[in-house]
Structure formats: structure tokens, C-alpha cells
Amino acid sequence: MNILKKCYCRTFQTAFRLALPFLPYRKPVLMPKISHLPAVLKQKGSSIDCAKAAGACIARPRLPLKKMKGILKIRRKLPLLIAIPTTAGTGSEATLSAVITDSSTRHKYPINDFSLIPDYAVLDPRLTISLPPLLTAATGMDALTHAVEAYIGSSTARDTRKAALKAVRLIFSSLEDAYQDGKNIPARKRMLTASYYAGCAFTKSYVGYVHAVAHSLGGAYNIPHGLANAILLPYVLDAYGPSVYKKLKELAVAAGLAGLDTPPQEAAKCFIQSIRQMKKRFGIQDTLPDILENHIPLLAKYADLEANPLYPVPVLMNAKELTRFYYPLLKQRQ
Numbered sequence: 343m344n345i346l347k348k349c350y351c352r353t354f355q356t357a358f359r360l361a362l363p364f365l366p367y368r369k370p371v372l373m374p375k376i377s378h379l380p381a382v383l384k385q386k387g388s389s390i391d392c393a394k395a396a397g398a399c400i401a402r403p404r405l406p407l408k409k410m411k412g413i414l415k416i417r418r419k420l421p422l423l424i425a426i427p428t429t430a431g432t433g434s435e436a437t438l439s440a441v442i443t444d445s446s447t448r449h450k451y452p453i454n455d456f457s458l459i460p461d462y463a464v465l466d467p468r469l470t471i472s473l474p475p476l477l478t479a480a481t482g483m484d485a486l487t488h489a490v491e492a493y494i495g496s497s498t499a500r501d502t503r504k505a506a507l508k509a510v511r512l513i514f515s516s517l518e519d520a521y522q523d524g525k526n527i528p529a530r531k532r533m534l535t536a537s538y539y540a541g542c543a544f545t546k547s548y549v550g551y552v553h554a555v556a557h558s559l560g561g562a563y564n565i566p567h568g569l570a571n572a573i574l575l576p577y578v579l580d581a582y583g584p585s586v587y588k589k590l591k592e593l594a595v596a597a598g599l600a601g602l603d604t605p606p607q608e609a610a611k612c613f614i615q616s617i618r619q620m621k622k623r624f625g626i627q628d629t630l631p632d633i634l635e636n637h638i639p640l641l642a643k644y645a646d647l648e649a650n651p652l653y654p655v656p657v658l659m660n661a662k663e664l665t666r667f668y669y670p671l672l673k674q675r676q
């Protein structure tokens with residue numbers, strides 16, 4: 343090496359050595375066990391849907407996230423997506439959906455595209471054992487809502503009905519155990535499986551008005567999604583009336599609440615009542631104290647925009663008709 347190049351190399355190296363104390367080197371925080379991961383994810387507010395949205399932005403850098411609202415707006419492959427659920431509820435590891443909250447308008451909206459289906463899903467029950475009881479219950483009831491809304495809708499297929507029935511069976515046999523003892527690994531595993539099956543059901547057969555109303559409440563008041571679903575599910579099922587008796591009977595049979603000879607109306611009422619009782623045992627209230635009455639028309643409009651025409655619900659309702667699900671939450675509070 344000639345003298346000039348030697349000087350250049352040494353000067354370069356000296357500059358970096360002098361700058362060393364000021365360079366932003368950092369060490370990764372070491373995690374001795376994978377089970378420490380959920381607490382970190384919770385602290386950092388990260389999530390599967392956030393990863394989906396980030397991937398969508400990489401796939402479509404010129405398309406703002408809010409323009410991806412609705413269906414099939416991405417249409418490009420995302421970077422590798424591995425979903426590792428740390429709750430048993432959203433089913434996002436199986437679905438083509440991501441739910442986004444617009445922080446400026448406090449409006450929650452879903453984006454749906456086949457490219458949002460994760461490449462891999464890791465179902466490890468050890469990652470859910472630190473979930474507190476109320477969150478276990480609320481997320482589990484979110485999974486139940488996915489299975490029920492997918493099953494009673496009019497766009498079911500044989501595989502989605504089968505998946506929804508499996509999910510309902512597992513939730514009714516395991517959610518209480520996971521709620522009572524968070525370290526019950528078999529119960530946690532069954533709930534993760536249930537959440538996955540419920541996700542498989544609703545990704546093809548959609549959800550319904552419970553979700554549309556819950557998203558409007560979650561966006562406006564930051565009400566946890568599972569909690570809102572748990573409160574709304576019995577109200578909405580009641581409102582569908584006789585149109586869902588037959589299907590709710592089938593779910594009641596899967597849950598072990600009714601027999602094949604139980605009349606449909608009786609079995610359906612029993613299924614709805616058992617959801618109310620389950621919710622009560624989990625300490626989930628019937629009301630949402632944060633709701634402001636004058637917000638209801640706008641919230642119902644958001645629910646209408648989300649649900650109609652996409653969700654194949656058993657009984658169609660417009661924005662005005664959807665307000666019926668908000669008022670009871672206020673009235674019972676007073």
C-alpha cells in the first residue's frame with residue numbers, strides 16, 4: 343500500500359476511534375426465555391395487526407393506510423409475516439383482516455386483503471399464561487363472537503361452519519378454566535386453538551353487527567374490543583330473533599347446552615342466556631359508562647358504513663336501526 347493510502351486508512355480509523363463514545367451503539371436486551379416476550383410486546387403496544395399494517399405500507403408505499411380501508415386495496419405481496427399471538431382472541435394469525443384506529447378521528451376501521459394472511463402462525467400457549475383473568479375472558483369472548491357471527495351469517499361454507507363449531511365447543515369447555523387458572527397450559531392451548539379456528543371461520547364468512555358496533559365504540563372511547571363484543575353479543579343475538587334460532591341451536595348443541603331434541607327457540611335462548619351468565623361470572627358489566635348519548639348517531643353511522651353491504655348478517659339494519667344497540671348501554675347505567 344502506498345503512503346498516501348496508508349495515511350488515509352489511519353486517519354479514517356482514528357476518526358472512528360475518536361467518535362466511538364458518541365456513536366449510537368446499543369446492546370439488545372437479552373431475554374432468557376420466550377415467555378418473557380408477551381410482557382415486552384404489551385409494554386411496546388405492538389401487535390399482529392400493526393405488523394400487517396406496516397407490511398401493507400411497505401407493499402404499497404404510495405397508498406395511505408386510510409385508503410386501504412375496505413376490501414382488496416393492497417393487492418401486492420407483503421414481506422414475510424409470522425404471527426405469534428400472545429392472547430387467544432383476535433384470530434388475526436388466521437385472517438385477511440387488520441383493524442386500524444385513526445387517532446385523529448378516533449375511528450376504527452378494518453382493512454381486508456388476501457395479502458394480509460400471515461405466512462406462518464405460532465400457537466404457543468406458554469406465551470399467553472401471563473394474560474390477566476379479565477383480559478383472558480374478554481379476548482376469549484372476542485373469539486366466541488367471531489365464531490358465532492361467522493356461523494349465523496349467510497355466507498358460510500362447510501369448512502367455516504365446521505371451524506366455528508369447533509371453536510365454540512373449545513371455548514365453552516376451556517375459557518372458564520383459563521380464566522380461573524392462567525397457568526393451565528392445556529386450557530390455554532385449547533383457547534389458542536379455538537381462537538385460530540374462529541379466525542379461520544370469520545376470515546371467509548365475515549363477522550356481523552356485534553363487531554361493527556364494537557369497533558365504533560373502541561375507536562371513540564378506547565373500549566377494549568373483546569369487552570365491547572362480550573357486552574354486545576347477547577343484545578345483538580336477541581335482536582336477530584327467530585331468524586337465528588336454528589343456527590343458535592346448532593351452536594348450543596356444540597357447546598353442550600342443548601340436545602338434538604331441544605326446540606330451536608328454547609336452545610337459542612339458552613345459548614344467549616349462557617353467554618350472559620358467562621360474562622357475569624367473568625365480572626364483565628352490561629353497560630359502558632363512557633358512552634355519550636349525543637355521539638350515538640355518528641357511532642351508528644360508522645357501524646353502518648363498516649357492516650353494510652359487506653357483512654352477511656341474518657337481519658339487515660341501517661344506521662338508525664343500529665342505534666338500538668347503543669341506547670340500552672346508557673339506560674341501564676342510569
Ligand SMILES: [Fe+2]
Pocket residue numbers: 432484485487488553567571
Ligand atoms: Fe374481533
